Amino acid sequence: MKIAVTAWRFGTDGLGQELAAQGEVAEAMGFDSFWLPENHFTGPAAIPSPLMLLAAVASRTTKIRLGSTSYLLPIRNPILAAEEVAVLDRLSGGRVILGIGRGFADAMFKTFDIPTSEKRKRFKENLERMIDAWQGKAIAQHDDEDIFLSPLPVQQPHPPLWVAAFGPLAIKQAGSLGLPYIASPVESLESLEANISAHREHVSEAGHNSVTTVPVMRTVFVTDQPALEKSVRESLDNESASQFREQSVPLDDWAIVGDAAFVKDKLSEYRERLGLNYLIARGRIQGVREEDQIRSHELLMSVAQKVS
16 A cells, blocks of 8 residues: 655645655655645635646655646646646656646636536546647647647656546546546545445446556544544544535544554555555644644554555
């Protein structure tokens, strides 16, 4: 099982130094990859340009892979997006994992003058153009001469593509593309089990080979201090309600919080029930000190080595 981590502290108006420092720490701890989300118009926590910030992380690391939890294709020019991904892949020496998505915030689509009803169509069309460009196909003609993307990404035919998906239509689209899917981090274990099964069926129905990468994003906190565990659980229970999570779902069904033995057992359960082989550990828990968060990550890496 590979273990990845999201940024556990951001909110200083997009300062790359803060994120690059976290990437260095994550690499030193042995995480396989470091992930950033994309979100727009959310104040100090906004990350409208994850690839640019991942370039800052790339400049201060050498091995850790660089992931976007949902690089939003419908709001972008596909050729410009293909160029930017290729540049980051070159700059990092071929370390990009491109998590792609459609987006869900109506305010964002309205601001970018894109009808919400067109997001899936634009996602599919833009992705097809990007893949063609990365594979060296002509992207346009001028004066009877073909125009090609340059530079091309280091990873060929392109960096790994994973699809952030929530809801039946999005899961079907991910499966029909034959790509791994990243679920919402607050879906219940039961929902994940059903959705991953549905995704596999869509992959098969579309005639693709089976998808061997099964990523799951989860809020994870490992501690042997009962008082700290209690505080983390209370913080998570008191977080603002997510539109993706039913409040009746117990915390242990959408987060993994406890001592090393508990976390090991939960990861083994996820592996058995879901086929999990790539965990993206989500931090950024309100009220948790950075030293406690880093200690949790260190314990997680130790625990993961014992999961069969």
